[in-house]
Amino acid sequence: xxxxxxxxxxxxxxxxxxxxxxxxxxxxxxxxxxxxxxxxxxxxxxxxxxxxxxxxxxxxxxxxxxxxxxxxxxxxxxxxxxxxxxxxxxxxxxxxxxxxxxxxxxxxxxxxxxxxxxxxxxxxxxxxxxxxxxxxxxxxxxxxxxxxxxxxxxxxxxxxxxxxxxxxxxxxxxxxxxxxxxxxxxxxxxxxxxxxxxxxxxxxxxxxxxxxxxxxxxxxxxxxxxxxxxxxxxxxxxxxxxxxxxxxxxxxxxxxxxxxxxxxxxxxxxxxxxxxxxxxxxxxxxxxxxxxxxxxxxxxxx
Amino acid sequence: xxxxxxxxxxxxxxxxxxxxxxxxxxxxxxxxxxxxxxxxxxxxxxxxxxxxxxxxxxxxxxxxxxxxxxxxxxxxxxxxxxxxxxxxxxxxxxxxxxxxxxxxxxxxxxxxxxxxxxxxxxxxxxxxxxxxxxxxxxxxxxxxxxxxxxxxxxxxxxxxxxxxxxxxxxxxxxxxxxxxxxxxxxxxxxxxxxxxxxxxxxxxxxxxxxxxxxxxxxxxxxxxxxxxxxxxxxxxxxxxxxxxxxxxxxxxxxxxxxxxxxxxxxxxxxxxxxxxxxxxxxxxxxxxx
Numbered sequence: 001x002x003x004x005x006x007x008x009x010x011x012x013x014x015x016x017x018x019x020x021x022x023x024x025x026x027x028x029x030x031x032x033x034x035x036x037x038x039x040x041x042x043x044x045x046x047x048x049x050x051x052x053x054x055x056x057x058x059x060x061x062x063x064x065x066x067x068x069x070x071x072x073x074x075x076x077x078x079x080x081x082x083x084x085x086x087x088x089x090x091x092x093x094x095x096x097x098x099x100x101x102x103x104x105x106x107x108x109x110x111x112x113x114x115x116x117x118x119x120x121x122x123x124x125x126x127x128x129x130x131x132x133x134x135x136x137x138x139x140x141x142x143x144x145x146x147x148x149x150x151x152x153x154x155x156x157x158x159x160x161x162x163x164x165x166x167x168x169x170x171x172x173x174x175x176x177x178x179x180x181x182x183x184x185x186x187x188x189x190x191x192x193x194x195x196x197x198x199x200x201x202x203x204x205x206x207x208x209x210x211x212x213x214x215x216x217x218x219x220x221x222x223x224x225x226x227x228x229x230x231x232x233x234x235x236x237x238x239x240x241x242x243x244x245x246x247x248x249x250x251x252x253x254x255x256x257x258x259x260x261x262x263x264x265x266x267x268x269x270x271x272x273x274x275x276x277x278x279x280x281x282x283x284x285x286x287x288x289x290x291x292x293x294x295x296x297x298x299x300x301x302x
Numbered sequence: 303x304x305x306x307x308x309x310x311x312x313x314x315x316x317x318x319x320x321x322x323x324x325x326x327x328x329x330x331x332x333x334x335x336x337x338x339x340x341x342x343x344x345x346x347x348x349x350x351x352x353x354x355x356x357x358x359x360x361x362x363x364x365x366x367x368x369x370x371x372x373x374x375x376x377x378x379x380x381x382x383x384x385x386x387x388x389x390x391x392x393x394x395x396x397x398x399x400x401x402x403x404x405x406x407x408x409x410x411x412x413x414x415x416x417x418x419x420x421x422x423x424x425x426x427x428x429x430x431x432x433x434x435x436x437x438x439x440x441x442x443x444x445x446x447x448x449x450x451x452x453x454x455x456x457x458x459x460x461x462x463x464x465x466x467x468x469x470x471x472x473x474x475x476x477x478x479x480x481x482x483x484x485x486x487x488x489x490x491x492x493x494x495x496x497x498x499x500x501x502x503x504x505x506x507x508x509x510x511x512x513x514x515x516x517x518x519x520x521x522x523x524x525x526x527x528x529x530x531x532x533x534x535x536x537x538x539x540x541x542x543x544x545x546x547x548x549x550x551x552x553x554x555x556x557x558x559x560x561x562x563x564x565x566x567x568x569x570x571x572x573x574x575x576x577x578x579x580x581x582x583x584x585x586x587x588x589x590x591x
C-alpha cells in the first residue's frame with residue numbers, strides 16, 4: 001500500500017527533477033564552474049589566449065607567493081584578526097547569552113533581545129558609516145577628546161587602532177545575534193537540576209558555573225571549532241571597508257590581497273594562486289576541526 | 303512562586319541595559335546629526351537631541367539624482383533577487399526533501415561541498431564576466447541566488463511536514479506541481495516569510511558585487527554610493543570612480559548621516575516582521591537530520 005503512493009518510476013519522478021533543475025544549474029554555474037578556474041593557478045593567464053590555451057607554469061606562482069614577505073604578512077594579519085575575535089568576541093557572546101538567560105522578567109528579556117539583534121541586519125557599509133561618524137577625524141569621539149583631553153586620534157588611518165576597531169565592530173554587529181544559538185542550548189537544560197542545586201544551597205553564580213556552563217559545553221566546543229576552522233576567512237566586507245593605504249600593514253588579509261592583485265592589477269593567475277591557497281588551507285582547517293570535535297566526543301559538524 | 307529581585311538580578315539588568323544603550327546610542331546620534339545644520343554637529347554642541355532642527359539633508363537627498371537612482375537600482379535588485387532566490391531555493395529544497403528521489407544524496411553532497419570549498423573571488427568574477435553579465439543587475443543577483451545553508455534550512459522545514467499529506471493528494475489525482483503549489487506552499491508560510499525577509503535584507507545590503515561587477519555607477523545600488531559618500535570625510539576614497547561632483551560638494555555631516563539612515567530604513571522597517579520568525583529560522587539551520 002505504502003509503495004503505491006510514492007512516485008517510483010521516471011514518469012512519476014520527472015517533476016521533482018524538473019523542480020531541482022534550476023537550483024542544481026545554479027550551483028553548477030556559480031559554484032562548480034568557478035572551481036575549474038583554479039587551474040589558472042598553474043598557468044600564466046593571458047587574456048588573448050584564454051583560459052585553456054594560456055601556457056602552463058607548474059608551481060611557479062606558488063613558489064613566487066611563498067617566497068615573498070607578503071605571504072607572512074598576510075598570514076599574520078589574517079590569523080591575528082581571527083584570533084582576537086576568538087578570544088574577545090566569542091567569550092563576549094557567551095557572556096551575553098548567560099546574562100540574557102538569567103533575566104527573569106520576560107518582557108525585559110524580549111525587549112533587550114530585540115535591541116541587541118538589530119545591528120546584525122545592517123550592512124557593513126552602514127556600520128562603516130556609523131563608525132566614521134564616531135571615530136572619523138571630525139567624529140564625535142575626536143570632538144570630546146579635543147574638548148576634554150586636548151587631543152585627537154586618527155582612528156581610521158592608524159595601524160594601532162585598526163584591530164581594536166574591527167573587533168569592536170564585530171561585537172557591536174553580531175554578538176547579540178550570536179546569542180541565539182547559545183540561548184537555544186540553554187533552554188534545553190533540565191530545570192530540575194537548578195531546583196536540586198537550590199535545595200543544596202547553591203548560589204546563582206554557583207549554578208551558572210556547575211550547571212549552566214557544563215550544559216552548553218557541547219555547543220561552545222562546536223562553535224569554537226567552527227570558528228577555528230574558518231580562521232583563514234576574515235570578514236572580507238568589513239576589512240575591505242575599514243582598510244586604507246595608511247593601515248595596510250595590519251589590515252591586508254588574504255581576501256584583500258586577492259582583490260588588489262586580481263581585480264585592480266588584473267594579475268588573475270597570481271590572485272587565483274593566493275585564493276586557492278586560502279581555500280585549500282580553509283578546507284583542511286574545517287575538516288581538522290570536525291575531526292577534533294569527534295575526538296572530543298562531540299557529534300561533529302558533519 | 304513570587305519573583306523576588308535580588309542584588310544579582312539588579313546587576314544583570316543594569317549590565318544588559320548598558321549593553322542595549324551602547325547599541326541604541328549610535329542610532330540616536332546619527333538621527334540627531336541628520337536633523338541638525340552642519341555647523342551645529344561640527345561644533346559638537348549637542349549629542350542626541352538637536353539644538354536646531356532642519357530637514358535640509360533630507361530634502362537635498364530626495365532631490366539628488368545620483369541618490370534617487372541608487373535607491374531605484376537597489377529596489378530593482380532587491381525585487382529581482384528576492385523573487386529569484388525564493389524560486390531557486392524553494393524548488394530545489396522541495397525536491398531534495400523527498401526521501402524517495404533517486405540521486406538525492408549525490409545532489410545533497412554536491413550542494414554541501416560548496417559550503418566548505420569554493421573557487422574564490424577571481425574565478426567567480428571570471429565566470430560572471432564570461433557570461434556577459436558585467437554592468438547588468440543580473441551580475442549582482444544571479445551569483446547570490448542561493449546558498450547551501452538556505453537549501454538545508456528550507457529542506458528541513460519541508461521534511462517536517464507530514465508525508466501522508468501529499469500521499470493523500472496523490473490518491474486524489476493531484477499532480478506534483480499542484481501538490482507543491484496548493485498544498486505545501488500554503489503550509490510553509492512561516493519559512494517563506496522568513497526567507498523572503500532574509501533575501502530582501504541580503505540584496506538590499508549587497509555592496510561588494512556591485513563594486514566589482516557594475517562599472518557604470520548609474521547602475522550602482524545604494525550601498526556602494528553610501529560608502530563613497532561617507533568615505534569622503536574619512537579622506538580615504540580609493541581609486542574607484544568618484545561620486546558625482548555636485549553630490550560630493552554638498553556633503554555635510556547632516557547629509558552623510560541622513561544617507562546612512564535612509565540606507566538602513568528598509569531594514570528597520572522589515573525588522574519587526576523579521577523578528578517574529580528569525581530565531582526559529584536560525585535554529586532550524588542547526589538541526590541535523
